[in-house]
Amino acid sequence: MSDTDRELRVSKIRNGTVIDHLAAGQALNVLALLGIDGSGGEGVSIGMNVPSDKLAKKDIVKVEDRELSQSEVDVLSVIAPEATINIIREYDVVDKKRIDRPDAVAGVLSCPNRNCITNAEEPVATRFAVLSDGLRCDYCGEIVREDEVAEHLDVT
Ligand code: CTP
Numbered sequence: 001m002s003d004t005d006r007e008l009r010v011s012k013i014r015n016g017t018v019i020d021h022l023a024a025g026q027a028l029n030v031l032a033l034l035g036i037d038g039s040g041g042e043g044v045s046i047g048m049n050v051p052s053d054k055l056a057k058k059d060i061v062k063v064e065d066r067e068l069s070q071s072e073v074d075v076l077s078v079i080a081p082e083a084t085i086n087i088i089r090e091y092d093v094v095d096k097k098r099i100d101r102p103d104a105v106a107g108v109l110s111c112p113n114r115n116c117i118t119n120a121e122e123p124v125a126t127r128f129a130v131l132s133d134g135l136r137c138d139y140c141g142e143i144v145r146e147d148e149v150a151e152h153l154d155v156t
């Protein structure tokens with residue numbers, strides 16, 4: 001299979017956002033984190049375990065007719081710090097957004113500590129400080145390591 005054929009495993013889009021160079025296995029987590037499940041009617045294409053030059057295998061997500069905001073991109077950094085975000089207009093890449101790790105994320109992860117106030121009967125919204133290798137609950141200090149983040153995503 002030529003590189004061009006591989007590229008065409010997921011077609012080009014006219015308008016929207018391409019989230020590229022995701023670590024293999026992260027595509028569905030990215031969609032969950034962004035709250036994208038197709039119910040909004042937007043076109044969503046997913047490539048998993050696609051051959052890549054930079055990574056042995058990568059995942060790629062293309063969302064049509066939606067341009068991710070910088071704050072959405074920053075939240076993505078929690079699970080996909082190495083991803084490239086391309087904004088597409090009329091088939092052209094008009095912007096490549098850098099991913100900056102935010103200092104804190106709110107309402108994205110649930111705290112694994114069952115006694116945490118964020119898991120109480122009338123819970124307060126979660127808030128985690130972003131560390132170099134994980135996140136720390138602002139309320140109870142519980143640490144979620146980077147490789148545990150996906151399983152604690154607070155998405156419905
Ligand atoms: N892309 C797309 N639809 C378009 C234009 C680009 O789906 N109309 C996708 C490409 O397939 C690629 C990503 O957007 O996965 C970035 O496109 P481009 O910058 O042209 O590719 P590269 O130069 O390979 O990107 P990078 O340098 O980030 O690897």
Ligand code: ZN
Binds near residue numbers: 112116139140141
């Ligand atoms: Zn907590």
